[in-house]
Amino acid sequence: xxxxxxCFGNWKLNKTPxxxxxxxxxxxxxxxxxxxxxFCVFPTDLLGGIFSKESLSxxxxxxxxxxTGAFTGESSAQTLKSMGASHCLVGHSERxxxxxxxxxxxxxxxxxxxxxxxxxxxxxxxxxEQRESGKTFSVLKEQISIGLEGVDLKKIILxxxxxxxxxxxxxxxxxxxxxxxxxxxxxxxxxxxxxxYGGSVKPVNAAELYEIKNVNGFLIGGASLKADSFCEIFxxxxxx
Ligand code: PGA
Numbered sequence: 309x310x311x312x313x314x315c316f317g318n319w320k321l322n323k324t325p326x327x328x329x330x331x332x333x334x335x336x337x338x339x340x341x342x343x344x345x346x347f348c349v350f351p352t353d354l355l356g357g358i359f360s361k362e363s364l365s366x367x368x369x370x371x372x373x374x375x376t377g378a379f380t381g382e383s384s385a386q387t388l389k390s391m392g393a394s395h396c397l398v399g400h401s402e403r404x405x406x407x408x409x410x411x412x413x414x415x416x417x418x419x420x421x422x423x424x425x426x427x428x429x430x431x432x433x434x435x436x437e438q439r440e441s442g443k444t445f446s447v448l449k450e451q452i453s454i455g456l457e458g459v460d461l462k463k464i465i466l467x468x469x470x471x472x473x474x475x476x477x478x479x480x481x482x483x484x485x486x487x488x489x490x491x492x493x494x495x496x497x498x499x500x501x502x503x504x505y506g507g508s509v510k511p512v513n514a515a516e517l518y519e520i521k522n523v524n525g526f527l528i529g530g531a532s533l534k535a536d537s538f539c540e541i542f543x544x545x546x547x548x
Contacts, residue, residue: 312502313518314465314525315542316429317349317532318369318397328355332363334535343542346525348395349532353383356391367395367426370403373416375424385424396421397527399455400431401471411454418459429465429504429527430455436472445491452495461498467527468492473507475529480507482516489522511540518545 323331328351339347348365359366372382388396397403398421399414409417414430421428432451434444448468456464468488473480480488485505492503505517506527517523525545531537 311547312524313346313542313545314502314504315347315538315545316395316467316504316525316527317347317538318400318506318527318529319349319351319355319533320369320402320529321352322533323351323355325355325358328358331533331535332358335364335539338535338539340539340543346542347538350395350397353388353391356388356393359392361392365394367393367397367429369397369400371396371398371417371421371424371426371428373413373420375420385421385426389424389426393426395427395429395465397467398428398430399451401433401469401474405471411451414455415457415459418455418464422460422463427463427465429467430459431467431469431506431527433469433471433474433507439470439472444488448488448492449495452492461496461501465502465504466492466496467504467506469506469527475508477508479509479513479517480505482520485517485523486520489520493522509541511537511544514541514544515546518547 350367350369368388370383371385375384375386398417403409418428432448434447438447470480489503502524504525504527505523509526509528510531
């Protein structure tokens, strides 16, 4: 199996169209030749129109499980797809904690994203309290067993993002990442399922985290907002 090398950027609620255009101009200069296929960014839906296949793949940060109807403020997987999106995030910890999304709701979102032919990136992770009380594996197992119930694991991507590592500058240690990713590989029983790590990934820690066998790429927040740090992370992802 060829080891995948996915460099995904979660822009969250950042960037005006002008800033996104400036990013794309820098990215075009800095993206190593032939590497475009490894990248994807998740901007707000409003910015979707500025991306093209030639510039950079993009995806939604959230999709609802219905595609049309009286759901004010929600985001449609069908519309994202027709705008050229290839992926979507499902269950990012900010969606879970700020917007109250449960594993049951996320399961419906996963299924609808697949029907719409988007590749969903299912995000899971434990809080600091859960880690400190020894519940990491049981939390992850529950997120997976409910969130991915009936979902074809050959068509999705899984992202492990410990909540305490997101936006804090404190990435999980390589030992922690290895332990969790090995566990996820075994639990999912799907050798081709790409496993991403997310949570304070930066150019300085990308190399040692990507050395871990079951890490197939990263979901990057803060460091994906600038084309130089985003591309630098990619360049540091080397199989040794
Ligand atoms: P971070 O965010 O890289 O800024 O920690 C990661 C994420 O939220 O996906």
